[in-house]
Amino acid sequence: MSILNLEHVSYGYIDGNKKRMILSDLSYQFERGKFYTVLGPSGSGKTTLLAIAGGLEKTQEGKLLFDGKNINDIGLGRYRKKYLSFVFQQFNLIPYLTAVENVVNVMEITDNKVPKPYKETALNLLNQFGIVKSKAERSILKLSGGEQQRVAIARGLATNVDLILADEPSGNLDTATEKEIIKIFRSLAKDYNKCVIVVTHSEGVSSLSDIQLELKDGKLIERR
Amino acid sequence: MYFMKRALKYLKNKKGKTLLLGFIFLVIANFVLAGLLVQNASKKAQEQTRISIGADVNFIMNWDELLNDMNRGVLDRDELGNMKGEVVHSNILSEGGGPTYKNFMEIVDSDYVESYDVSVSFEVISEGLRQYTLDTNSGSTMNGNGAVFDVKLFSAAEPRDFTDGTAELTSGRFATREEIDSGLNVILIEENIAELNNLRLGDTFSVSASILDYQNVDIDYEIVGIYRTFEVVDQRMVGKGGDSLLSQNRFYIPFNALQSIGMEKSEIDDILVTSNVISLKDPLNIDAFKEEAEQKIEIKYGRLDANDALYNNLMGPIESLGNISGILVVIIAVAGALIIGLITALTVNERKEEIGILLAVGESKLKIVSQFVLEVTIIAVIAFALSSFTGSYLGENISKAVLDSELLETQDSSYDGKAYNKGSYSKDQKNVQDIIAKESTVDISLNPTVLLQLLGLGLSLSVLSTVIPSLYVMRFNPKQILTNRNS
Known part of the structure; x- marks a missing residue:
């Protein structure tokens, strides 16, 4: 059974006098345990697709089902809080919190069961991603880009969700770190049975995914 | 959280x-x-x-309003009634919310009021009594007409002069509420007068009053209290006005005793009581008290003054x-x-x-x-x-x-x-x-x-x-x- 099902989703905006469709009658089913990448040129609607899949934006037409339930019925806020997590290109960590506090923050927000004490759980999680305690308790502004992205990924996993959406997660990282991050995503899909959807420009990143998708003319096409 | x-x-x-x-x-x-x-x-x-x-309020005449109405011809001077003599009464003033006895009593019937007193003074003559004088410290009897004494009517159980320390009761008692209301002929006299005339508590003596149409009325009073006065009167005033101005020569009798002099109840109601005081329980209630009074009667020719100017x-x-x-x-x-x-x-x-x-x-x-x-x-x-x-x-x-x-x-x-x-x-x-x-x-x-x-x-x-x-x-x-x- 699919975890995320997009059914006839359309989304567009008014450009001058005519409506420009970004997503047009798009249907696709995403499954657990798989690492997806979505490719496409700039302006093709990749970020919009991710925003709709992540409940940051409402569909204009069609519907989005999570485990068979319409996310509008779940409620977008609750959907974001309980069922998925985001990893952004800019990391989007809260700057005045430490690494571990950023992770604990989402644990406090989610309704999902997370082992307590949260701080210990967060430190263990961060340690798994190579962020040792001394670094975890530093302000995130004092960590490198790669370390911040690992913190962001750890934050994404901290709430025990099955769907991870990432928008150009390695866009700001060097090649070595990029490979390391992609390795983590693959591991999340294979070892933790998560559904990982990564939007990217990079053919290199895409080549490491289970399923490569291309967003073309508002529709998702499987490349392999 | x-x-x-x-x-x-x-x-x-x-x-x-x-x-x-x-x-x-x-x-x-x-x-x-x-x-x-x-x-x-x-x-x-x-x-x-x-x-x-x-917390003291005085119910005083509003002369400005009165004179204004007279000048405008709204009020005829002759209609004002008996404005001459020691005891002044006027029905027009009473109806116009002036400081008459009736209006005063209506105003003081309030929860804000702690105590009140009105005093009206007039002179009486006694042929048998000796007057207190400053010169010899021994009493004298005025010429053949008898000695003149000042009478102060009061309506409070304890007259204001006693509460403010001007006088002190040395023996006997004040008039009871019943005696005040029914206007019984009871009297408080000064200790020098008592001594000079060999008067004691329970004694009676007669005075002659002429406040009503200049007709003399003889009244007998029973002494219920003897007091000592601390009031110092300017000698020049005594020189001009006579020894009756001395506070020793003052009698205190209940207000309603005027009935025994021959005044009707309605005439007593219309008596001007410009010397009065209303003590409120709380000075901060003055404005509320004034408002309440103005709701009871239209105070046109009168004014409630709580030292507002000051x-x-x-x-x-x-x-x-x-x-x-x-x-x-x-x-x-x-x-x-x-x-x-x-x-x-x-x-x-x-x-x-x-x-x-x-x-x-x-x-x-x-x-x-x-x-x-x-x-x-x-x-x-x-x-x-x-x-x-x-x-x-x-x-x-x-x-x-x-x-x-x-x-x-x-x-x-x-x-x-x-x-x-x-x-x-x-x-x-x-x-x-x-x-x-x-x-x-x-x-x-x-x-x-x-x-x-x-x-x-x-x-x-x-x-x-x-x-x-x-x-x-x-x-x-x-x-x-x-x-x-x-x-």
């Missing part, structure tokens, strides 16, 4: 912004507190002055000060809210990214706004708490300086005499100085009310200045916030 921890973390990590906002709050709080203290001090000074002036003279500048400080508090509060609102709006705008992140991870908008409100509230509470030290010092000094200067001006202008010549005001300069002395010792330190006002204002400022800009940002969805920032 992690939003609280986030708020604390933000304050700790953004020390510069926190200190800047705290400093602005502190400045505003100091001004507000100073304004509140001045306002509070002026209110207290007003209350203190009212208390110092006392009060207004003393309080005018201080009331203005209170009003100005009140306006200042509002202006400062509004200006403060705008300044803090602007700073908070800029801060919230800078934190759009954070809002987007928090919304993206599922945090509720309410908790995000609560976090921002809490941050500003913590700063506001600390700043306002600090201001309770700095602001109270500042406010106390400002209040003292301003009150002192206002009082000095008031004191100067009070002595020009204008304040005392109106109505029945009779306080001397010493009393005015006493009042000013009491007023200048008004407690203008911080009190719980001012602190609560300050806290309420601080909380309102922080909530208002944060919620509005936060709600503005909250209109965006997280995608807008994050993509705008990332693009």
